[in-house]
Amino acid sequence: MKEYTKEELKKIYSARREKLLAYMTENSITAAVFEDCEERRNPAVRYFTGHPTDALFIIAQNGKCALIPWDENLAKERAVDIEILPYNKYERRNIRAVKEVLKSFRLKSKRLKVEIPPSTPYPLFLQYVDALEGWDVLCRENSTHDFVVDMRCTKDEYEIECTKEACRVGDWIISEIERGIRENWLQKESDVALLIESELRKCGCERTGFDTLAAGPARSYAIHAFPGYTNAPWPAQGLSILDFGVVYEGYTSDTTLTVAKGPLNAKQEELISLVEKAAEQALPLYKAGSPIKKAAEAADLVFSKAKRSMPHTLGHGIGLEIHEFPRVTPKHPDDLLFKPGMIVTLEPGLYDPELGGVRLENDVLITEEGNEVITHSKIIRI
CATH class of the missing domain: 3.90.230.10 (Creatinase/methionine aminopeptidase superfamily)
Structure with a gap:
């Protein structure tokens, strides 16, 4: 098949993320969390970052985004044009990673809304609610995540x-x-x-x-x-x-x-x-x-x-x-x-x-x- 240059790949992944950001802006979603782990696989992480497995992908309406991989070395080799943050920095705990990354994005809105995957178990959803003070935590159907499924088709x-x-x-x-x-x-x-x-x-x-x-x-x-x-x-x-x-x-x-x-x-x-x-x-x-x-x-x-x-x-x-x-x-x-x-x-x-x-x-x-x-x-x- 055709060999794609790094610059060509950057444009491809950037175009995907821009389409996602347009949807988030239109629907007043401040940030979205995508999770690929043993318990809940989601290829959207690879779709938006190029990283093949086991990571969090967090994206905000202001254009900031980050990849938090389980394997930092692999991410440096495979991820495309995205900030990589070491999982160990957050004690390898997803909720802590989401909380601290969202804080670092310095987002401002009258109503901060973050969407987490619809597949999130209810007890874990409650932990997100407790951890993300000041945020409306959305875990629902017809969400940003469903829009991405439609994108990928x-x-x-x-x-x-x-x-x-x-x-x-x-x-x-x-x-x-x-x-x-x-x-x-x-x-x-x-x-x-x-x-x-x-x-x-x-x-x-x-x-x-x-x-x-x-x-x-x-x-x-x-x-x-x-x-x-x-x-x-x-x-x-x-x-x-x-x-x-x-x-x-x-x-x-x-x-x-x-x-x-x-x-x-x-x-x-x-x-x-x-x-x-x-x-x-x-x-x-x-x-x-x-x-x-x-x-x-x-x-x-x-x-x-x-x-x-x-x-x-x-x-x-x-x-x-x-x-x-x-x-x-x-x-x-x-x-x-x-x-x-x-x-x-x-x-x-x-x-x-x-x-x-x-x-x-x-x-x-x-x-x-x-x-x-x-x-x-x-x-x-x-």
């Missing part, structure tokens, strides 16, 4: 490039998997899962986007096989599923392929045909300005005509998290539309305890003109 240029690189690596791995199947050196669920782990590291990726799901015919009836993979044969005669993603600079791909190893019976062939048709019918509706629910309804119609139903949504956003807004479901209102910059999965699937399961999943970038399918998963027939 449409990707900027850098996010799109990172996701495309993750997808490129994922496609390469799929080609290696197909080669391994045809040359017969991939024989077990654990073989394919460990191949993915090895190859993504060689290609400069951070990790898998989630625990790899490799299920042979005896387990492919489950939407998400449990456990994710075993030492059972993969693929074997029948329908085998593989669901995986790889993460590049925080951004994940998400693909599912099905291996159809013959001979198959007529009902298994029907499952494959229906899933391929559902993907084909829904894809043109993944376009800017189109109601999201229409794509889901198109896939559901394909299945209902065959007296079958899909037990999960047609897709979901991806990014710094594997499941992001929006879901692709018929439950959405008519006015929730696809927007340019969204990256959304298209993953029709059918599952039967006797026949096995079929899912075909690719990642789709919504563009001004329509869409771009940025992964190339498929049904592999052997």
Whole structure:
């Protein structure tokens, strides 16, 4: 992918923070706290600072902001254009850090309002209230944090490039998997899962986007096989599923392929045909300005005509998290539309305890003109 200079990255992260500040100003929010810790993960910290994990990010309406990381050395290496304050300075206590940083910002307002994450447990919220004397502590829905979730559902240029690189690596791995199947050196669920782990590291990726799901015919009836993979044969005669993603600079791909190893019976062939048709019918509706629910309804119609139903949504956003807004479901209102910059999965699937399961999943970038399918998963027939 394109190499971004430090100055280019500064502009990208600055633009994100400026958009957040505009929202805070419009809604009279004096300061906001974002927390990424073991108990409450929030990728917004990475989104606004570049720091990958375990930190507080505090931003104020006057433009001042700070990153308080658990690992100061890592933050100095990865954070982009932001003041870094050592966690030890605050005895590694989040509430004390928030209190002292807000005081150092010297904020002035008739009514000081700070928003903390909606996921904050009630006892912890009360501790914030006690500690932040003179502040209105807000912990609520429809907050600054929800605005950020909406921000993150449409990707900027850098996010799109990172996701495309993750997808490129994922496609390469799929080609290696197909080669391994045809040359017969991939024989077990654990073989394919460990191949993915090895190859993504060689290609400069951070990790898998989630625990790899490799299920042979005896387990492919489950939407998400449990456990994710075993030492059972993969693929074997029948329908085998593989669901995986790889993460590049925080951004994940998400693909599912099905291996159809013959001979198959007529009902298994029907499952494959229906899933391929559902993907084909829904894809043109993944376009800017189109109601999201229409794509889901198109896939559901394909299945209902065959007296079958899909037990999960047609897709979901991806990014710094594997499941992001929006879901692709018929439950959405008519006015929730696809927007340019969204990256959304298209993953029709059918599952039967006797026949096995079929899912075909690719990642789709919504563009001004329509869409771009940025992964190339498929049904592999052997």
